[in-house]
Amino acid sequence: MKNYLKPLLAIGFLFVTMLAHATVSLPHFFSDNMVLQRDKAIKIWGKASPKEKVTVRFNGVERQVVTGKDGMWRVSLPAMVYGGPFEMSIKGNRNNIVLKNILIGDVWLCSGQSNMEFGLNGDLTGKEEIRQSKNSNIRLLNVPKTIQTSETYDIEESSWQECGPATTANFSAVGYFFGKKLQADLDVPIGLINSSWGGTDIETWTSWKASMNNEEYAKYAGQSVEKALGYATEDLDQFKQSLENDPAIKEKWYDPETKLKGWKKMRVPKSWDGEFKDEDGIIWFRKKVELPKGTEGMPGELNLGPIDDADITWVNGTKVGATDFWMANRNYKIAPGILRAGENTIMVSVKDNSSVGGINGEPEDVYLKVGDKNYPLAGEWDYKPSVTSSGYGFSKWGTGPNSFASLLYNGMIHPLVGFGIKGVIWYQGENNAGEAYRYRKLFPNMIQDWRGQWGDEFPFLWVQLASFMAVEVVPSESEWAELREAQNMALALPKTGQAVITDIGEANDIHPRNKKDVGIRLAHSALHVAYGKDVLASGPVFEKMERQGNQMVLSFTHIGSGLSTQDGSKYGYVKGFAVAGEDKEFVWAQAYISGEKVIVWSDQVENPVAVRYGWANNPIEINLVNSDGLLASPFRSDDWKGITAGNLPDGH
Incomplete structure (x- = not known):
């Protein structure tokens, strides 16, 4: 090639590159039909040419900004009350984007594994619910699945849609029922962002920075995910092709x-x-x-x-x-x-x-x-x-979403950071049941991570694991019980809540088809935790235990006007209790409600020292509820070493 042609080609390439970035653009989650979070500053951002002036107009407010050398721009609009629909214009030197049918309301991020991903078309009531799902005050955004080895600017191609028969079938059933309940009770627009992937560990949803708090990844401090993994998304894409x-x-x-x-x-x-x-x-x-x-x-x-x-x-x-x-x-x-x-x-x-x-x-x-x-x-x-x-070259770690920490966070959560949300609902834990003891740290670490990324201590609500597998003939140790215990422990964090659903699990299916009650129970928790409504935040919570002879007298908080049983037993008989003596051998116990207490005993244990309730993979029969009809979570009074203590994943 002639030497004098090289500079001309370089200039031409630069000119084409500048043209490619000359138009104002937005991440995919800024689209028609979106919901913007009320009562919080509204952040909008995108790309344009370096040093380009961008003007954003929305709901009577105008903001101008000049992009930096990297072509990025960001504006902050003042907090606004709920309402709409509105239009938003984003104008640059060469183009003007107009987004239509925008509402201001409450936005909830719905995330986790397959029970959150589970579509409305699989719910017990799904067929009829889909048919009647038209509601222009509920908007839905599905975040496409993607594995990314570094934090990304945008999600894969997607956009907000109005809630209706054409959009709800494959949307999260739990998210849909949660949003429907809130929209009806609060009468404000609700936006639901579904970012979930079946069969995934909590580690892949945690940022790389926060992963350094976990012992199996701390040794990679100072390295990027790509350096630790030995490959990048581009390599993974070739394999996927x-x-x-x-x-x-x-x-x-x-x-x-x-x-x-x-x-x-x-x-x-x-x-x-x-x-x-x-x-x-x-x-x-x-x-x-x-x-x-x-x-x-x-x-x-x-x-x-x-x-x-x-x-x-x-x-x-x-x-x-x-x-x-x-x-x-x-x-x-x-x-x-x-x-x-x-x-x-x-x-x-x-x-x-x-x-x-x-x-x-x-x-x-x-x-x-x-x-x-x-x-x-x-x-x-x-x-x-x-x-x-x-x-x-992937033999060391594999290529799936659980291969390493942060792979789903990078492309399915990080791009959303800054988009205003009211809070998060989370349904995950099945994949981490074998390391439930570690989940005591993994779960609050992720909650605090997401809150730190957004710079907002927003409400974070989750679904406790449902009942699953065969009903135990005798009291036994249980990984799933230990995972539920770890979930209970996370309630020590502020602005958290949990939906207990041990009564609607299915022994032979890890995906219970009754998602309606799950969403409604989450919404009930949200009404208290996120909106300050005068409702109970949860079912009865174990507080303390006193021994009287061979009986244990248990006290609870969050009982409302009193304790009762879900099945309305006139004798107040409570199912699912077990007791043990110093030998740590548990046997099934008898239990009944006495005023605001529960009395537990077994004639086989003369000197009981510990009580467990619903401590099993499948405690589907437990029935202790408060005056709002909310189930008590499984719990134990002892702190004896569980079967998952010390478990670590292979290889990391």
């Missing part, structure tokens, strides 16, 4: 006529192990099954049980099904004309996005049904990897 465009599809691995080498053996069903124990990616599985004469051309049914996370399945080179949902059982119909007498080839492409992948059911879940006969498929399958995280 390979997951979305599996090269094996192009090479027709699914065709039995395609000649492939390098297959190994793995028993199915089970999770990936051995060399693939820590892998994310795509592994193909192949099984050949012999069918007798007379089955050619017959329809069939292929059952594979649950697969983690996604699959595409072929029979004799014909695609018979695909599922991109890790909890669902794979049950694929095979159309007539695909099966043949003799050898048939089943090919399953299994994609794992995080954690452990595989065909994970029981052996009896995996079979081919033709006519009235089942052909078992459990046993040795051939397998061959197509795309692996280790091939992209």
